[in-house]
Amino acid sequence: MTSSIVLGIDVGTSGVKVVATGLDGQLVRSETARYDTRVDVAGSGAEQDPGSWWSAITSATAAVVAEDRVLAVAATSQSPTLVPVDERGCSVGPALTWLDRRAGAEAAEIERTAPGHRNGPDPFFGTAKLPWLLRNRPSVAARARHVVSANGYVAGLLTGRAALDDSSASLMQGFDEAAGAFDERLLGRGLGIELLPQIVATTDVVGAVTSRAAAETGIPEGTPVVAGGVDSVGSALEAGVLEAGGPLVEMTGFSSATMLAVPSGTRVPGFIHERHCVPGLDLLITAQVTAGATVDWVNRLAGQDLRDSAELLARQRPSRLTTVPSFAGERTPTWNAAARGIVDGLDLNTDGVELMLSVLEGNAMALADDVAELRARGFAVARLLSTGGGSASAAWLQIKSDVLGVPVQRPRVGHGAAQGASYLAGLAVGVHDLPDLKRFAADIEHEFAPDPELHERYALRREHFARVRELNRARASDPS
Numbered sequence: 467m468t469s470s471i472v473l474g475i476d477v478g479t480s481g482v483k484v485v486a487t488g489l490d491g492q493l494v495r496s497e498t499a500r501y502d503t504r505v506d507v508a509g510s511g512a513e514q515d516p517g518s519w520w521s522a523i524t525s526a527t528a529a530v531v532a533e534d535r536v537l538a539v540a541a542t543s544q545s546p547t548l549v550p551v552d553e554r555g556c557s558v559g560p561a562l563t564w565l566d567r568r569a570g571a572e573a574a575e576i577e578r579t580a581p582g583h584r585n586g587p588d589p590f591f592g593t594a595k596l597p598w599l600l601r602n603r604p605s606v607a608a609r610a611r612h613v614v615s616a617n618g619y620v621a622g623l624l625t626g627r628a629a630l631d632d633s634s635a636s637l638m639q640g641f642d643e644a645a646g647a648f649d650e651r652l653l654g655r656g657l658g659i660e661l662l663p664q665i666v667a668t669t670d671v672v673g674a675v676t677s678r679a680a681a682e683t684g685i686p687e688g689t690p691v692v693a694g695g696v697d698s699v700g701s702a703l704e705a706g707v708l709e710a711g712g713p714l715v716e717m718t719g720f721s722s723a724t725m726l727a728v729p730s731g732t733r734v735p736g737f738i739h740e741r742h743c744v745p746g747l748d749l750l751i752t753a754q755v756t757a758g759a760t761v762d763w764v765n766r767l768a769g770q771d772l773r774d775s776a777e778l779l780a781r782q783r784p785s786r787l788t789t790v791p792s793f794a795g796e797r798t799p800t801w802n803a804a805a806r807g808i809v810d811g812l813d814l815n816t817d818g819v820e821l822m823l824s825v826l827e828g829n830a831m832a833l834a835d836d837v838a839e840l841r842a843r844g845f846a847v848a849r850l851l852s853t854g855g856g857s858a859s860a861a862w863l864q865i866k867s868d869v870l871g872v873p874v875q876r877p878r879v880g881h882g883a884a885q886g887a888s889y890l891a892g893l894a895v896g897v898h899d900l901p902d903l904k905r906f907a908a909d910i911e912h913e914f915a916p917d918p919e920l921h922e923r924y925a926l927r928r929e930h931f932a933r934v935r936e937l938n939r940a941r942a943s944d945p946s
Contacts, residue, residue, distance in 0.1 A: 469494070471534045472897060473685065474888030475523060476697055477543035477616045479503065479563065479720035480758075482522035483884040484530045489897060491889065491906035493881055494534070497526035503563065510589075510795065510803060512565035516549045516557040516619055520682075523620065528684030536685055539624070539675070540692035540891035542700035542883045543616035545634050546592025550599065550610035550661075555622035559606035562595045565721075565755065567795055567803040569594035572601075573639060576657065580640050580649035584739040588801055591639035593648075596658030613661040617694040624683070624691045625673030628663035633695035635665045636741040636748075643731060668695040668743040669894040692894040698725050698751060699743050700886030703893075704879055705851045706907025708744050708900050713875075714837070714847050716866075717883065718856025722757030722829065724836060725749045726845060734843055736799060743890060744900065750845075752836035756793040757829045758856050760807065763793070764825050768818035773826075773859040777819045783868070783920060784927040785820055787811040789828035790935045799839050804941035810934045826862045830869040831924070831931045837870055850874045854882040860912070868920040869928075878911040 471486040471494055481500035488494050499522035504513045547563045572594035577587035585591045589598075600607045614622060615634040622628050635641050635648070640659075642649045652659045666672060671690045680687035701717040702708075707727045715725045727742060728750045738751035765771050772778065792805035809824065837847050849872050852863055857876050867874040879885055889906070892898035 469534050470537055472537050472888045472891045473527070473530065473539040474700070474884045474886065474891060475539065475541040475620060476700060476882060476884035476887055477519050477541060477620060478697065478883075479544045479565070482519060482526060483882065484523065484526040485881060485884045485888055486530045486534065487885060487888040491879070491898070491902065493879070493885065495530045495532065496881065496884070497530050499525050503565070504560070505565070505794070510567040512563045512794070513560040514563055516561045519616070519620070520623060524682050531684045536689045537897055538690045538692055538891035538895040539685060540887045540894065541617040541620040541694040542697045542887040542890070543620070543694070545615055545696040546590070546638050547616040548592055548595050548613050549616065549619045550606055550613050551619065551622060551628070552609060553611045555619070555626060555628060557619070558609040559603060561616065562599065564590055564592070565794060566595065569598035570803065572597045576640050576652065579655060579657070580651040583640055583649065584643065584733050585637065585639050585641070586801070587639060589803070590797060591637065593639040593659070596661060597656065600656065600658045607658070610661060612663045613658070614663060618663070621672055621691050621694060624675050624679045624685070626676055627673045629666045629672045629693055630663050631668045631693040631695045632665055633668045633699050633741045633743065636739070637696055666693050668693055668699060668741070669890065671894055690895055692891045694887060694890065695743060696740055697883035698723055698740065698749055700883030700890060701725065701853050702727065702742060702749060702886065703889045703903055704882070704886035704907065705853055705877060706904045708904055710747060713849050713851045714840070715851045715853060716833070717854045718758050718852065719854050719882070720759045721753060721755050722833070722856065723751050723753040724833070725751050726840065736801070736839070738798065743893070752798040752840070754791065754829065754832050755795055755797055756791060760791040760793055760825045760829065761822070761856070764818065764822045768822070772818055772822040774861050775819055775822070778823055778861045779864060781820060781823055783823070783827070784923055785824040785827055787816065787820060787824035788927065788931055788934050789824040790931070790938065791825060791828045791832060792938060796938075798836055800938070802938055802941065805938040806941065808934055808937055826865050827869065828931070830866045831928050833866060834869050834928060848872060852876050860914070863914045867914040867916045869924045871916045871921040873916070874914045875910045876912045877907055878909040879906060
């Protein structure tokens, strides 16, 4: 029997996830497809082929749509990841991902030109990639009609229209929050700001699925396509973060980020700021670069998935090892693009299970440092809602609870930003409203309570973690 569904697409760092949800907010079907990142460790480059995103999407959507009636579709994505495209929306060069930190000199130049904005002079914040592209890839820049976000690339191929959603724009360096546009001081200075398309609201319908896109994806022609936004917006919607003072939400995939809903215009130096899709709210964000990636690294070394092995929590905790999981630079709280991973305490008795335990603990201690920063700024953190691929590991959630000393909850939805993207699509076309989303998120599948004795042990280990992490301070960030 044909049912009505909304589609959500998330273009992650490791792969695409496509979901269909029903009018009750429940997952109907989902598919995932993976792709690679080209990482130049020496040059801090990290690029992806946008065509691989589209191939992943087209390989997944038909099965997710099936025979159902699609009411709308929205995409969320890794961000700020920028794609140069031609007038048809096709990529003319590789995507410069959020992980790419080569534009350090350009970020400093933008700060000198238009200082004082919420998101600081770091290549992560995307804008610096525009002048870097002009200066280092002139032939690509010459063919580019626009430079779009990753979710904007998907919406553009679906509709033939270019737009930049305001959650992505607000996450970028030099965005003037009061004006809702990029700082005028950046225009006409050869920085490439003019390549960005028109800024639209995250919930705006930017167009409809074209006949060509319908043939490639199986999404019916004429389906409304919503602008979409940053993956953190999708995760916040999925978790029901719809008002200031809500719970801290963690989203873990390749990287890890936490989101706290705050009043619009909130400014906390050293944190990441972006617009929510809910009027009057921003998201205050902390983030680690390679959280889930470090877990995958151990699994590749071991040749098996050790995230929830029977031995993991049976081992002595804290582990004898201390791992700093900054394998490709770091964001909050240190903003050290040159940071690298450190494993302290290795000996000949170390095995894969112990290495995995130390990586899970190291990520939890990095998270605890961010939570401590939030509390120091006056934000209460009484519990953590965990979403995304990392929330599938019960052992990891228990470790996080023990390290943080607060309950960690896994919502029953818990499928990550793609499910939130489907809710965003529903909001945009009136299928859902905010009370619906709050109701969808209310069902908690499992709660992990902290062990007070282990929490005290981890508090002592965090002191050692801080000393080990200081070794990264000697690494000078290379702006080239």
